Amino acid sequence: MTNYLFYPGCSMTRSSRPYLDSLLAIRKDLNLSLEEVHDWNCCGATEYHSVHRLAAYALIGRNLALAAQQANGSRTVVAGCSACYVNLAKTDRYMREDALLDGQVNEALAAGGLSYRPGAVAVRHLLDIIFNDIGLEAIRQRVSRPLTGLRVAPYYGCMIVRPDPDQRFSSTEYPHELDDLLSALGATVIDYPLKTHCCGGHMTQISPPVAYGLIRRLLLGAEQYRADIMVTLCPMCQLNLDAFQVDVNRHFEADSHMPVLYFTQLIGLAFGHGAEELGIGKEFVTAREALSRIGVAVPAEEAPPPRPRRRAKDDPSLPMPRMAESVEESE
Amino acid sequence: MTAFVSLDTAHDPPLNLLESVERATPGHSRLEMCIQCGSCGGSCPSGPDMEHTPRQLFAMIRADMRDQVLASNAPWYCVSCYFCMVRCPQDVHITDLMYTLKSMAINAGLYRDRTGPDLSESFVGYVDSFGRSFELGLATRHYLRHQPKELMGRAQMGLGMLSRGRIDLTPQRIQAIDQLQAILRRARELEGSA
Numbered sequence: 001m002t003n004y005l006f007y008p009g010c011s012m013t014r015s016s017r018p019y020l021d022s023l024l025a026i027r028k029d030l031n032l033s034l035e036e037v038h039d040w041n042c043c044g045a046t047e048y049h050s051v052h053r054l055a056a057y058a059l060i061g062r063n064l065a066l067a068a069q070q071a072n073g074s075r076t077v078v079a080g081c082s083a084c085y086v087n088l089a090k091t092d093r094y095m096r097e098d099a100l101l102d103g104q105v106n107e108a109l110a111a112g113g114l115s116y117r118p119g120a121v122a123v124r125h126l127l128d129i130i131f132n133d134i135g136l137e138a139i140r141q142r143v144s145r146p147l148t149g150l151r152v153a154p155y156y157g158c159m160i161v162r163p164d165p166d167q168r169f170s171s172t173e174y175p176h177e178l179d180d181l182l183s184a185l186g187a188t189v190i191d192y193p194l195k196t197h198c199c200g201g202h203m204t205q206i207s208p209p210v211a212y213g214l215i216r217r218l219l220l221g222a223e224q225y226r227a228d229i230m231v232t233l234c235p236m237c238q239l240n241l242d243a244f245q246v247d248v249n250r251h252f253e254a255d256s257h258m259p260v261l262y263f264t265q266l267i268g269l270a271f272g273h274g275a276e277e278l279g280i281g282k283e284f285v286t287a288r289e290a291l292s293r294i295g296v297a298v299p300a301e302e303a304p305p306p307r308p309r310r311r312a313k314d315d316p317s318l319p320m321p322r323m324a325e326s327v328e329e330s331e
Numbered sequence: 332m333t334a335f336v337s338l339d340t341a342h343d344p345p346l347n348l349l350e351s352v353e354r355a356t357p358g359h360s361r362l363e364m365c366i367q368c369g370s371c372g373g374s375c376p377s378g379p380d381m382e383h384t385p386r387q388l389f390a391m392i393r394a395d396m397r398d399q400v401l402a403s404n405a406p407w408y409c410v411s412c413y414f415c416m417v418r419c420p421q422d423v424h425i426t427d428l429m430y431t432l433k434s435m436a437i438n439a440g441l442y443r444d445r446t447g448p449d450l451s452e453s454f455v456g457y458v459d460s461f462g463r464s465f466e467l468g469l470a471t472r473h474y475l476r477h478q479p480k481e482l483m484g485r486a487q488m489g490l491g492m493l494s495r496g497r498i499d500l501t502p503q504r505i506q507a508i509d510q511l512q513a514i515l516r517r518a519r520e521l522e523g524s525a
Contacts, residue, residue, distance in 0.1 A: 010464040015497045039506045041462040046411045047454035050433035050447075057357055058518035059458070062511060086413075094358035101357045104521050111517035112510035162413035163426070172417040198376040201410035205473055206447045208481075210380050210408065243488055282495040284488075 003074040006034035009084035016235030018279025022264040043087040058108035060091040065116040082159035082234040089123040093165035144272040146186025153227035154178040157237040185270035190225040228290040259287035364421040371415035381405040406432040407447035462505030
């Protein structure tokens with residue numbers, strides 16, 4: 001069994017909990033030992049750098065320092081979130097190249113009794129570990145329920161392959177690792193032209209229409225290739241494509257229904273795990289119909305929260321307290 | 332000229348904009364190597380919504396057009412996709428430079444739309460207090476301030492996240508928060524913007 005240090009990051013512990021749950025479910029099958037970096041802190045995402053540049057590197061430096069301290073038997077830190085991965089990997093790389101930055105980060109770390117020697121740990125993305133260390137042959141041998149007939153769009157997003165500070169992936173624009181992995185699971189993988197285009201990132205917060213345009217493009221691309229689902233490996237991409245799909249549909253008067261699952265969830269399905277154990281059913285756009293085609297039952301969806309009622313604009317009556325819903329409905 | 336970081340004022344004669352941007356960018360940004368080819372703007376997913384493409388911004392930096400550069404919406408529309416950076420024939424660290432320009436704009440108070448700076452500063456506030464990001468607090472604060480008309484729709488999404496167990500009601504705090512805060516404080520002193 002290979003030992004790795006594991007940096008979950010904030011998203012994976014919450015908004016992309018299904019990603020973590022499915023990873024934990026397949027961990028044994030993959031013979032993967034993950035030891036959480038003790039008391040890790042946020043990686044700063046794309047926001048911390050925008051306010052304090054050096055402090056952002058010190059923030060990440062603390063994680064690297066903790067990981068290096070804890071590196072018993074393994075010096076590889078694995079991150080599942082692409083933003084965490086790129087922040088950790090880039091900081092290590094820049095500290096190796098830039099003696100001034102190295103000195104300043106270490107001076108800051110010293111205020112907390114820590115230090116970090118650049119290069120002391122290797123930072124890698126989960127997909128890289130599964131593709132390169134575990135390998136497709138081992139994956140194929142474990143498949144007990146091939147995903148035959150499921151058309152999937154492999155969506156990498158940006159930060160896993162760009163800027164790729166240690167050149168770990170086959171291409172910064174058109175990689176094939178996720179494609180090959182999904183093929184090994186028996187799925188029909190479409191040649192998705194937008195596989196590394198942007199999901200909108202933080203634009204959903206700063207200028208939603210800009211993000212909606214980018215999300216719409218990705219959904220349309222997958223639809224044009226008749227994909228049943230999109231498969232992702234980044235919490236931010238999943239959130240933007242899934243939770244904001246309703247808003248995107250409203251904005252463009254479109255009717256996309258494209259479920260977005262994590263690659264670890266598909267590995268789990270192919271290995272014979274149940275949908276619930278893999279956190280499937282927690283997405284906003286349900287994958288039930290798509291997965292029923294390959295004989296996978298998804299647990300019942302919870303009822304959507306009731307829409308707040310609004311008075312009609314031309315309602316001439318006085319605003320009065322409302323009766324219970326059922327009474328009103330029977331009127 | 333607005334004083335924005337001590338890096339600038341500490342120099343005599345004062346640094347020009349190109350020098351201060353390069354110095355403020357961790358790693359070697361290679362900004363001075365830009366050959367104005369425009370690969371960056373052409374690769375940018377939010378390029379059409381930017382007031383200046385990265386190429387234009389870099390030319391303006393060389394021309395020392397400090398106020399116009401720091402007031403541009405371009406850095407705030409950068410989505411950190413790194414397409415420009417991997418396509419740049421001169422290996423200019425464009426995305427990192429955008430981060431630098433954002434922090435310089437915040438320090439100089441030169442942005443025109445508060446939305447981006449507010450989001451970043453709220454995020455930093457939660458990380459500084461807890462060591463982890465806090466999505467519910469961040470989103471609520473942000474939508475109340477900047478997308479009040481969208482609040483109903485966002486509340487629906489929030490409920491959806493809640494019913495799916497995908498959001499925390501309270502922030503998580505790391506154990507060694509004092510250690511982290513000491514590190515960040517020291518880093519800010521070194522950065523000159525504490």
